[in-house]
Amino acid sequence: MKATLSIQRGALGEAPRHDAFDIPFEHGQSILDGLRAIRRSMDPSLAFRFSCINANACKECMMLIDGKVDYACTVRLKEGMTTLAPLPKKALIRDLVTEIAPPDERLMSRS
Amino acid sequence: MTSSPPVISVPIHLESDVLVVGAGGAGMYAALEAAKGGASVILADRSLIGRGGATVMAQMTVAAALGEQTPDHWEHHFADTLAAGRGLCDERLAALLCEDGPQRLREMDAWKVGWAREDGHIKQAQAPGHDRPRCAYVDFLSTGPAVSKTLRTQLNNASGIRRIGDLSIVDIALRDGEACGATALHLPTGQTVTLAAKAVIIATGGLTGLYRRNSASSNMGGDGYALALRAGADLIDMEFVQFFPIGHLAPRLVGMDPIMWDPFRYKLGGKLLNSEMREFEMDYATKDARSDGTYKLTRDLATYAITKEVEAGRGSPAGGAYLSFQHVPEAEIRKAFGPVVDRLAENGIDLAQRPVEVAPIAHYHMGGIRVDEMMQTGVPGLYACGEAVGGANGANRLSGNAITEAFVFGARAGRSAAERAKQGASMWTADAAQPTLDLLRSASKRDAPNPAAIIVKLQAVMADDVGPFRTDVKLRSAISAIAQLKADIGNTPFASAKAFDPVLADWLDLRNMLAVAQSVAVPALARTESRGAHQRDDHLGLDEAWSVNQIVTVSDGDITLRKVMPTTGKAAA
């Protein structure tokens, strides 16, 4: 099976662009599995947040998946096109990464 | 594309009495105790606070002699811990873990962690290797998330603790051989940061991310061991990596900890089957030299049996064994698994219909940074705690001991660091950060090689040649493969962008992972016996002459090994 991930790219202040990646997948694999595979074999510079991979415990991997806020590690890859974009209500950092830390846990908030 | 360098080389400078590196159970506890001791604290994590490591993922139990379920005494827990450690435990550390454990679990209880209760007392479950029910937990499979949330709440309420997420500590800063702070990279901005501190605590967790199949988060490549090595500290027992025999392998299961099958297997008598759908554990329980002859295989033996079946060509399609509950009535499965049955169904798993596939996965690291009972390393001003510390569990760890260790050692390290901060002035000098700033400044954009792919290569080397069953040939091959990968990445970091650059992060990870991989493989090669989690196919059985710990240090980039007698004497308190 083959999934196409259309991903919004770019850092804050740059004009967003969209890159599409075709990836083979097996039934049950997550969007996060797909993103990690892209980094390993196509574009290591693709930025997204994640930590726990399987447990759905860290809650770092939230993004817009086909327009809905969801976890990349629990939504499955599907055949055909899936669009990915950063969270719309958080400050963009780069690609799919946004500022999600509470304000008093950031480097820049107080210094 | 801008042509400016990826890293912002004029650093932001921060100061505190105590710097805690890593905000898992151990680091959060250390920060709380250091602040209680009157120190100003910076608690830094490369991920989000309380989210990045093993603590938040743990789903099972926490061991301590609370005596709530049945009468118990910490010395019983201590005896079990030493037995599992097969003669290699640092008795001072093991005693500290067992003696202080109950106090820490009660403190967590007062902080409303929500230990499961029964008839008004904390419920304690029986787990393998413990002589009585000793393991507290939070329902359903929520121990880790509850522990993390509770400690985060305490941090919110405490004063004097500054928390900084997305801050990856790259090196400990040294002056005249003493730790005086650290140098870090702020991931979202590419900003370099220098941190002056009178005491630094490494609480970075374990190294299981070195292996292909693991239960690790993305932050568990063993940073802390590399930080300590480069700072001149000793590592101990690095060859002892614990593999969990029945980690989930297939079908793809998301939203669940891959080590979840254990309690269900015990509760429901799940059967391990090979590709011929035949139970095979008994073959190894009776025939193999490692067997103790009893039916219930220990974790080590289950790992052995599965590995050998796969090698003999009788593995499941994904390369493990089947775990089957098909003989169990559906109603009983539902009763035992509760709401978990529905989560499994979302993953297309119906246990009454089909088996799942399982395989040994890297799960915990017994070895680590060598500390004394104050959690101080051999480098003045440098402390360590949690899974990053080696010694308490010797050659193998009892289930439930790791979270207790994180609490107890974390608290102890925090207190010790605050004590030191009270006594001395800051040793900080900007020169101490210079080598690391120079390294980061040299980061350059390059198209190849892909560091994410090199990490996968390293994981394959470690899994195939430094896995649970080792030989001289395999270990030598691993050591040269690791050296080759080191040469492949060179001494100049790769980078791709300023903001949140995964290429630079992966390169820095590889710098650490390769050093740590070497510090596992080298003592594994030297230890020509089988003991606990270190099993040599070419040296079966325990050799009394090897009842010693191996210490790893680095000088001029080369790893050196030496042997020491295990530390005895249970002077805790």
Ligand SMILES: Cc1cc2nc3c(=O)[nH]c(=O)nc-3n(C[C@H](O)[C@H](O)[C@H](O)COP(=O)(O)OP(=O)(O)OC[C@H]3O[C@@H](n4cnc5c(N)ncnc54)[C@H](O)[C@@H]3O)c2cc1C
């Ligand atoms: C899936 C799973 C289930 C488990 N279940 C149990 C169980 O039921 N019972 C039990 O006793 N044990 C269990 N364990 C083991 C136990 O969870 C860990 O040993 C323990 O939580 C370790 O705590 P820690 O604070 O030392 O490290 P961690 O919780 O791993 O925290 C380390 C932190 O350091 C951060 N860090 C790492 N490097 C850097 C750096 N360079 N700069 C800044 N920050 C850094 C990481 O992001 C992370 O947040 C389990 C482990 C796993 C993986």
Ligand code: FES
């Ligand atoms: S990666 Fe941790 S919740 Fe998705």
